[in-house]
Amino acid sequence: MKNPARAASAVLTYGFVGLMAFLSVFPFIWMVLGATNSSIDIIKGRLAPGETLAVNVAKFFTQVNVPLVFWNSAKIAILATLLTLAVSSLAGYGFEMFRSRRRDGLYRAMLLTLMIPFAALMIPLFIMMGKAGLINTHIAVVLPTIGSAFIVFYFRQSTKAFPSELRDAAKVDGLKEWQIFLYIYVPVMRSTYAAAFIIVFMTAWNNYLWPLIVLQSNETKTITLVISSLASAYYPDYGVVMVGTILATLPTLAVFFFMQRQFVQGMLGSVK
Amino acid sequence: MVLARRGGIGRYYDVNGWLFVAPALGLIALFMVYPILWSLWMSFQSGRGMMMKFAGFANIVRLWNDPVFIKALTNTMTYFVVQVPIMILLALVLASLLNNPRLVGRGLFRTAIFLPCVTSLVAYSVLFKGMFAPDGIVNSTLQAIGLIASPIPWLTHPFWAKTLVIIAITWRWTGYNMIFYLAAMQNIDRSIYEVARIDGVPAWARFTHITIPLLKPVILFTTVISTIGTLQLFDEVYNLTEGKGGPSNATLTLSLYIYNLTFRFMPNFGYAATVSYVIVVLVALLAVLQFYLARERDR
Structure with a gap:
């Protein structure tokens, strides 16, 4: 029944x-x-x-300087990722290991910046970069993305699982604070770094609005910008556009399939 | 002065603490806090390019009388009100179906549904623009199976263009939200479901009375994230409509309008900053509202 x-x-x-x-x-x-x-x-x-x-494929390679465009994308993504990880893991470790009332207050204030929409930052940032003479440079793309409240938060949450006995033992052995961080914390937390790496790299690789504003010459453009301009032509050649989207998606697709566990862990980030 | 009283060791501890957090805090202050305060100041200024003068509340008055702004605001709110609930519900249903260990091939299903997350917003928008072309694969399939008699004008009709944006965002983000729910479901004791099943509680009631209440914190978190994302919508609309937000501003979002005000039309930084503060206020209000609603139901 x-x-x-x-x-x-x-x-x-x-x-x-x-x-x-x-x-x-x-x-x-x-x-x-x-x-x-x-x-x-x-x-x-x-x-x-x-x-x-x-x-x-032939048309794509004649219309686009493929090595240059990929080099631009890779340079921006790798630079942004390494700097973000360094700065954010230092801060996450610092906030959790050296707790004080004032730093906790600043930490909460920092979390409020998660709600700031990028649209409200782009005009001042554009003027700042203009004054610094950095328009049309990759530095201008990378600089505003390094300080990320979200990644600091992710590292602080993960640091809660870092065994403090390790730190105490290292102190007894006479290691300085930066040595403890570099030689003990970083190796122990490598899966946290892997997950954060994936998330920051993907965000930087796929970033669009800010590079669209800052990068104005063809020599500095990233793959994402190139696909967008190919597809917005009056009569876009969709065959060529498809070749471009495949090539642009390949790096993140590869990371996803080879590092699925860290990928998902990075996506979840804050939940645990 | 806590510092002075603590003496040597406390001071060493404190100095180290500041050294570790200083680079991140400095960068966030310079590239987030300073610009957001600057745009607040700018929103009370008016003028072309860099030549600005104090204008009081003139920009806010201008908002009321600007039909394009009203359009962009209405569109953005429409995306938010229609898309976020559909996506959250879909992700919840999928997560609870895929959480069932008896479902054959659930790993494969999960990977498939999560796959859209690896695409860049630009890449998938470009794909969708091609798939939803007048004679494209979507219209020809719908016609072949007899769902529609003539092609849907996805990109040229105001209603369908909005629908296309909603379909596209839902495709890209449902799997992302689903992953959060699946992770949270790992912490729910499966025996609760078994007991409910034996007591004859139907599947839908198990979903609404067990799953949803237990996942409330995660649902709240993903709703806030999705709200912030939807209110900032830019890449998709820009790439589906060649940067115009057309047809006749039917898909224009607040972010796209700010971009146009700043970089496409005669730049008016003051007014553009005012529009950007509308997003700031909306994000803050909706986040507070969502936290409040979640708290209310607790009692």
Whole structure:
């Protein structure tokens, strides 16, 4: 008696979850197929492998200085990530290990900055960078992103799990505070660093609005900006655009598949 | 002076503490706190480019009489009111279905639904623009299965363009929210569900009476995050509509309007800063409201 109802609910569950999974993955399939088709076929809704992959790739490489664009993206992302991790882990460690009433107060004030929308910062930041003569430089892209309340928060939360006996033992051995941080904390917390690395790297790699404002010449542009301008042409060549989106998505896709656990841990960050 | 009383050791401790936190606090002060105060000051100024003079509340008055601003505000609130609840509910339902250990292939389903998170906002917007082209894959599929008779003007009709933005954001962020709920569900004792099931509590009631109350802190957290994100919407709309927020401003968001005021039209930093403070106030108000609502239901 109970079986037909059960079967119906199973069909419904699998049907729903399956449909959602399919819809989630479909744009990726479409993107890969698109790279093999001509622009006309793509916007006419063709859903089969075509023969223009080589042409699209060749066109992409002639229209875009691919090595330069990737170098720009990689430079910005790696610089931003290393600096953010260094500054934020120092602060997360400092706030948790050297607690004082004033620092706790500042920490709470710092968390309020999480609510500041970037739109309210971009005009002053743009004027600041202009005055400093940094418009159209990669430094201007990286600088405002280093101090991140969210990553400081992430490191402080993770530091709560850092065994304080390790620190006490190191102190007895006569290590200075910076040595304890560098030689004990950093190696012990490497999975925290890995997760934070992924999250900051992805954010920097995919960042759009601020680079769009600051980077004005073709020599400084990132892959994200290039895809956007290719796609907003009056008659965009979708085959070429698809090649670009695949190349732009590949690094983060690779990180996701090879480091899935840290990836998800980084995404969750604050919850635990 | 706490410092002076504590003497040597306390001082050493305190100096080290400040040294560790100083770089982060300094950078946040310089690139977050200083600019946000500067734009507050700017919002009381008026003029072109860098030549600004004090204008009192003139910018705020201008907001009321600016139909484009009203449009951008309405659009942004529409995205927020329609999209965030749909996405949160969808993510919750998916998370509770995928949390069932008896579901075959749930790891695969989870990965698939989470996959959109790896795309950049620009990349997926570009993909969606192509898929929702007039004769594109979406319209031709819908026509082939007989759901629609003629192609939907996704990019040229005000209603459908808004719908497309909502579909796109939901695609990108549902899996992200789902991951938070799945993680929180790990901490719920499964025997609660078993007991409820044996007592004959139907699945939907288990969802609304066990899952949702127990996940309330996480739901609140993701709602606040999504609210802040939606109110700042820029990349998607910019890339779906060639930077115009069209058709005829139907998809224009507050962030895009600020960008246009600053970098596309004759720059008016003062007025643009005023519009940006509308977002600041909205984010703050909605965050407070959401915390308040969550607290109320506790009692």
